[in-house]
Amino acid sequence: xxxxxxxxxxxxAAIVAPLIAPHDPYRGSMIRRLRPIGTDGYPLGTDELGRDxxxxxxxxxxxxxxxxxxxxxxxxxxxTFLGVLAGFAGGKTNMTIMRTIDVFYAFxxxxxxxxxxxxxxxxxxxxxxxxxxxxxxxxxxxxESVTTQVxxxxxxxxxxxxxxxxxxxxxxxILGNVLGPVFVYATGLVSVSMILASGLSFLxxxxxxxxxxxxxxxxxxxxxxxxxxxxxxxxxxxxxxxSICFNLFSDGLRSAMDVKL
Amino acid sequence: xxxxxxxRIFYVVPIGLGVSLVCFGLVHxxxxxxxxxxxxxxxxxxxxxxxxxxxxxxxxxxxxxALWIWRAINGDLGYxxxxxxxxxxxxxxxxxxxxxxxxxAAAFGFLVGSVLGFVAGYYRGTWIDRAxxxxxxxGISLPHYWLGMVLVILFSxxxxxxxxxxxxxxGSADWVWNxxxxxxxxxxxxxxxxxxxGIVARSVRALVSDILSQEFVEALRAKGLSEAGIFAHILKNxxxxxxxxxxxxxxYLLGGSILIETVFAWPGSGFLLGNAxxxxxxxxxxxxxxxxxxxxxTLNLLVDLVQTWLDPRIKRG
Numbered sequence: 001x002x003x004x005x006x007x008x009x010x011x012x013a014a015i016v017a018p019l020i021a022p023h024d025p026y027r028g029s030m031i032r033r034l035r036p037i038g039t040d041g042y043p044l045g046t047d048e049l050g051r052d053x054x055x056x057x058x059x060x061x062x063x064x065x066x067x068x069x070x071x072x073x074x075x076x077x078x079x080t081f082l083g084v085l086a087g088f089a090g091g092k093t094n095m096t097i098m099r100t101i102d103v104f105y106a107f108x109x110x111x112x113x114x115x116x117x118x119x120x121x122x123x124x125x126x127x128x129x130x131x132x133x134x135x136x137x138x139x140x141x142x143x144e145s146v147t148t149q150v151x152x153x154x155x156x157x158x159x160x161x162x163x164x165x166x167x168x169x170x171x172x173x174i175l176g177n178v179l180g181p182v183f184v185y186a187t188g189l190v191s192v193s194m195i196l197a198s199g200l201s202f203l204x205x206x207x208x209x210x211x212x213x214x215x216x217x218x219x220x221x222x223x224x225x226x227x228x229x230x231x232x233x234x235x236x237x238x239x240x241x242x243s244i245c246f247n248l249f250s251d252g253l254r255s256a257m258d259v260k261l
Numbered sequence: 262x263x264x265x266x267x268x269r270i271f272y273v274v275p276i277g278l279g280v281s282l283v284c285f286g287l288v289h290x291x292x293x294x295x296x297x298x299x300x301x302x303x304x305x306x307x308x309x310x311x312x313x314x315x316x317x318x319x320x321x322x323x324x325x326x327a328l329w330i331w332r333a334i335n336g337d338l339g340y341x342x343x344x345x346x347x348x349x350x351x352x353x354x355x356x357x358x359x360x361x362x363x364x365x366a367a368a369f370g371f372l373v374g375s376v377l378g379f380v381a382g383y384y385r386g387t388w389i390d391r392a393x394x395x396x397x398x399x400g401i402s403l404p405h406y407w408l409g410m411v412l413v414i415l416f417s418x419x420x421x422x423x424x425x426x427x428x429x430x431x432g433s434a435d436w437v438w439n440x441x442x443x444x445x446x447x448x449x450x451x452x453x454x455x456x457x458x459g460i461v462a463r464s465v466r467a468l469v470s471d472i473l474s475q476e477f478v479e480a481l482r483a484k485g486l487s488e489a490g491i492f493a494h495i496l497k498n499x500x501x502x503x504x505x506x507x508x509x510x511x512x513y514l515l516g517g518s519i520l521i522e523t524v525f526a527w528p529g530s531g532f533l534l535g536n537a538x539x540x541x542x543x544x545x546x547x548x549x550x551x552x553x554x555x556x557x558x559t560l561n562l563l564v565d566l567v568q569t570w571l572d573p574r575i576k577r578g
Contacts, residue, residue: 108513239407
């Protein structure tokens with residue numbers, strides 16, 4: 001529960017950032033660079049360009065959560081579609097889809113994300129595309145295996161015998177049983193996605209300066225670890241907090257819904 | 262058994278081809294003319310022509326792919342744009358450095374993770390379980406590049422015990438087995454070990470608690486077997502799956518080292534990738550990724566074979 005509260009606070013703060021942030025996230029000042037935590041008017045200090053850290057951390061939540069969550073949502077839609085299609089159609093369709101997915105599964109996820117966004121070039125859109133591609137295979141695999149299980153159950157035969165069409169069976173019987181477990185599985189990927197998305201920005205592949213994003217802030221503050229180590233570590237602490245909260249939330253959801261995957 | 266082994270080994274061929282196809286495609290999904298992406302910005306017309314025919318960009322795509330694969334099999338991964346040197350030797354040298362960190366990190370992470378997971382599973386439901394499970398969740402949730410920074414802040418900036426970056430004194434990239442070099446290895450390896458630690462701990466906990474809830478354990482206890490004897494049974498039952506998890510994790514470490522190597526400026530394959538991305542050196546990017554991915558595919562195969570050998574009941578299609 002505590003983790004949901006933390007997530008809600010960070011999310012809410014990100015949404016209403018312009019209302020609550022004490023300063024302008026982009027306006028810095030050369031005379032107040034790298035102030036320590038607890039400075040008057042700058043409770044979490046200032047960054048290497050003299051911008052208020054608290055403000056940038058609040059604003060940073062907008063992009064960081066967006067680029068971390070959106071790929072999983074995209075992959076949830078596409079992966080479920082592919083998995084259900086493969087599981088329901090079986091035969092050659094299944095072979096084609098699942099073997100293609102095996103190829104992408106054969107890459108370590110970090111490597112695949114970096115390969116694609118490295119080739120496409122830096123940018124928020126490219127980073128979201130590459131992470132979406134990374135998360136489609138695991139989701140499709142889960143969706144396919146659940147669909148195959150459900151498809152062979154008696155009630156699907158009963159529905160078919162009573163004249164239900166393929167579309168109705170998929171919509172009512174298959175999706176009704178597949179969406180739940182796949183969704184729970186997908187929530188477990190959000191934390192990885194957050195870490196990877198910010199990691200891409202950290203490498204200079206995601207968001208670009210002067211945008212406020214936690215991974216990028218961590219990167220630009222790296223040179224400041226000798227001057228203000230605590231301030232420099234703050235953006236990473238935010239990524240850690242969000243990622244651990246999503247993991248705990250997903251664990252809770254999994255045991256509450258009794259999903260075994 | 263033999264049939265399964267042959268089938269599994271044979272199955273690697275299409276996967277390997279698919280993986281190479283994806284790597285091949287990297288140059289082609291890059292925005293702009295693929296020729297431009299494999300050439301330095303100030304390339305002369307003559308060099309352009311030379312590269313065009315070397316890569317076969319004027320030929321149809323399937324031909325280009327076949328040519329590229331054929332060269333890769335023969336150890337030719339093309340030439341780096343930034344340095345003009347062949348890609349393959351650079352990748353191999355960097356891979357050696359990554360191996361060192363990854364193996365050390367894996368050894369430490371697997372050991373600590375297994376102990377944590379075993380203790381949690383054995384004492385499930387108690388505070389010990391909750392404490393080690395919390396540690397495991399923290400492990401998998403840590404942005405490891407941040408952990409690297411925090412460790413540098415602690416051990417290099419504050420305490421001044423260990424060096425912050427590089428693989429050796431004075432930025433030397435050639436490895437020598439002495440204390441000056443080993444000191445450089447500690448922080449990257451420690452940082453990297455956190456990734457498998459959490460996952461191994463969680464998997465081992467699930468395995469152990471699953472085995473302990475089976476009836477044969479009750480039977481063994483009723484028979485009067487000591488707890489040490491029961492431990493041997495748990496170990497035997499958990500080993501195939503546990504080893505499979507660890508094998509995959511080792512692969513993830515090799516392929517996912519880029520962020521950690523960037524933080525520590527460790528001259529490994531990830532660092533090479535980072536440079537390739539920074540300088541938009543696509544042949545270097547493509548070559549490094551191909552080698553790393555092929556390693557992962559091979560490792561996957563080995564894990565499967567070992568698992569089948571340990572537990573012949575597993576005969577997956």
